[in-house]
Amino acid sequence: MRLCTVLSRCVLGVCAAALGVTLWGCGGAQTVQPAQDSGATSETSQDKATGEEPKQEAKTEAEETEKKAEENKDDRQVLGTESADATEVALVNGLDGELTSLKLRVSGKKSFGKNLIPAKASLAAKEEARLFLEKTKDDATATYDVQVTKRGKDGKETTVEFVKVPLANLKSAKLVEDNGLAYVTYVTANGKEDSTKKAAQAQKQANEQAKKKAEEQTKQVEEQAQSQAQEDSYEEPQYYAEDDYGSSGYDAAPEEAPAQESAPAQSGDTCMTAEPEWR
DSSP states (O other): OHHHHHHHHHHHHHHHHHHHHEEEETTEEEEOOOOOOTTOOOHHHHHHHHTHHHHHHHHHHHHHHHHHHHHTOOOSEEESOOOTTSEEEEEEEOSSSEEEEEEEEETTOSSOOOOOSOTTOOBOTTOEEEEEEOOOTTTTTOOEEEEEEEEOTTSOEEEEEEEEEOGGGEEEEEEEEETTEEEEEEEETTSOEEESHHHHHHHHHHHHHHHHHHHHHHHHHHHHHHHHHHHHHOOOOOOOOOOOTTSTTOOOOOOOOOOOOOOOOOOHHHHHHOOOOOO
16 A cells, blocks of 8 residues: 555656656647746846836937937028027128128218128128127117128129118018119018118219219319419519610710811921912
């Protein structure tokens, strides 16, 4: 009885060990994985727990943000001092040459400010720049004069002025020169399109009148100088006093006595022989 019990336990032990490795059935052999320790975690679960995939997602988001920032990067040249309080105007060079200088002044003032184009830089034809203006209490009504130095393809530089431009109230502006008339076309902050063409025409007419007046004054001064020079070179005639022969004070020169005829020369013999003539 005891022997049977021992044998049964041995058989059951062997069978259990065998079942732990391979189970045989009608469908064939199947491998049974041994049970894992309940305290261990799989590599996949550990990766999820450490957040490797969220790190990858965060990296992708950073790259996307950087890409968008690169796309939105503004490479336009800055004229003036950029600040949150300044008024920004998109300024386009519509002239037929590059700009080496750009200066501003409030209309009515005599002198222009400093050059807003950086040293050794220029604003090419058709190029757009970001112009910044300091805000003032007079922005609603203030206008500006713009003076630029334009350099052509031949290297020759000329100065061009644009008058009465309402820069502080503009969204964009374009410098234009047509048939000797310099003016600015612009779009206001409210989206209205306009230009300074009328102001430019009035200024051009005033300049021409002032030039004509200056030329007339110059001509008048030259004529006066020429007339004065002629007067300085003119010599007055010299007058000499003439003797008045009819005056009583004039002493006439005495008349010369007529010359007397001289007696014929007589020799000594004649005197001794001549006889006196008795009458």
